[in-house]
Amino acid sequence: MNKFFRNIAFVITVVLFFSCGKPLPTELVNDTSINDQGIQIETASPEPSTFVYSNGYDSTGIIQPVTDKSAVINVSGIRNSIGNQSTMISNYTADFFDKSLSIRNSHGRLVGYQTRMPGTVWFDNIPANKVPFRMRYMDNGIMVDTLLGFHFELRGSSMTHTHGLSDFPYDSKINFRLGGQMGNHVEFDIPTPQQIIGHLNLQGTRAKKNLRVEINWNGINSGKIYIVIGIFDPVKRDIFPYYKVTTADDGSVNLPANLFEQLPLQNQQQVVVTLIRRIEIQFQNNQLLKDNLIVSQSIHNIRVQLPN
Numbered sequence: 376m377n378k379f380f381r382n383i384a385f386v387i388t389v390v391l392f393f394s395c396g397k398p399l400p401t402e403l404v405n406d407t408s409i410n411d412q413g414i415q416i417e418t419a420s421p422e423p424s425t426f427v428y429s430n431g432y433d434s435t436g437i438i439q440p441v442t443d444k445s446a447v448i449n450v451s452g453i454r455n456s457i458g459n460q461s462t463m464i465s466n467y468t469a470d471f472f473d474k475s476l477s478i479r480n481s482h483g484r485l486v487g488y489q490t491r492m493p494g495t496v497w498f499d500n501i502p503a504n505k506v507p508f509r510m511r512y513m514d515n516g517i518m519v520d521t522l523l524g525f526h527f528e529l530r531g532s533s534m535t536h537t538h539g540l541s542d543f544p545y546d547s548k549i550n551f552r553l554g555g556q557m558g559n560h561v562e563f564d565i566p567t568p569q570q571i572i573g574h575l576n577l578q579g580t581r582a583k584k585n586l587r588v589e590i591n592w593n594g595i596n597s598g599k600i601y602i603v604i605g606i607f608d609p610v611k612r613d614i615f616p617y618y619k620v621t622t623a624d625d626g627s628v629n630l631p632a633n634l635f636e637q638l639p640l641q642n643q644q645q646v647v648v649t650l651i652r653r654i655e656i657q658f659q660n661n662q663l664l665k666d667n668l669i670v671s672q673s674i675h676n677i678r679v680q681l682p683n
Contacts, residue, residue, distance in 0.1 A: 414628065419603065419616040442485050445665035446471050448551060450498070450565055452543025454572065454675045462532060465543040467498045469527040469553070470508065478521060480514045490524030493663055494555040503527035545570040545673060553663055561663050569595055571652040571673045579632070580682045581640075586632045592650055592675070594626025602628070603649040606638060607678055614647050624652065635681060650675045 446469070453464040472488035480486050487510055496503040508526040512519055548564040555561075573592035579585035590602065602620040607613075617638060622628045638646065654671040658664050 415621040444668045446667035448669045451672045467529040496527040497552040568652045573650045588630045601651040605647045
């Protein structure tokens with residue numbers, strides 16, 4: 376699916392509910408809030424009127440651009456579910472940026488940097504492809520499509536095993552190697568998380584304003600997960616993220632009715648709930664990578680039609 380990023384800020388009211396000692400849905404005010412249990416809900420873009428970024432979050436797990444790193448390496452195992460059918464995708468990328476070549480929007484805000492090609496990249500001994508790296512962002516209501524240069528990418532599905540990729544190695548490791556143009560190189564293993572698999576329990580309807588959404592997944596009772604609420608447009612084949620939820624990786628969370636009542640659903644648009652379990656590391660003191668962010672993720676995208 377091609378991804379397009381757009382967002383609308385909403386006002387959410389704070390209400391805390393408790394039942395049997397376990398927190399129920401948390402409804403929030405302004406753009407961000409955290410309740411006593413550490414559950415946070417925020418709008419996906421803090422400045423939708425001036426700047427919104429497009430990067431295909433359902434494949435990368437990253438909503439906002441990473442503008443403070445010279446290198447971003449991302450390995451993701453992705454499960455896409457519609458009804459009872461699921462497909463699996465492996466997505467590996469390596470982006471290297473030249474911080475002397477910045478890109479800014481009409482308000483002077485930093486959008487990103489042009490890319491650099493420091494050498495050749497391998498994931499598990501499979502050479503990555505150099506492909507055009509485009510960024511799309513909304514600037515004062517106008518969609519700007521910018522070519523940043525090239526980046527490295529490997530992508531395969533459970534049906535095709537494209538480029539020799541096998542199933543994503545959850546709870547294991549992926550070897551990364553970068554061979555520099557001057558003969559220098561860097562190599563290390565990226566740890567991968569346990570696979571996250573979730574399902575939704577829908578009760579009530581939007582019309583009666585009593586819709587409740589319970590999200591359950593195979594929690595590991597350690598760390599946190601991210602949940603992104605978005606809208607799938609079947610005409611444009613795009614996903615528009617609206618809310619981001621951060622909660623403990625304990626296997627269950629209930630989301631409030633108004634979170635979904637305020638989604639601007641039209642025609643046959645569906646809701647996409649994305650669950651993300653993530654490991655972040657940094658490789659220190661390397662001249663090829665410079666300052667870097669290394670992200671390993673399990674992503675489960677669940678597309679559903681909300682009850683009217």
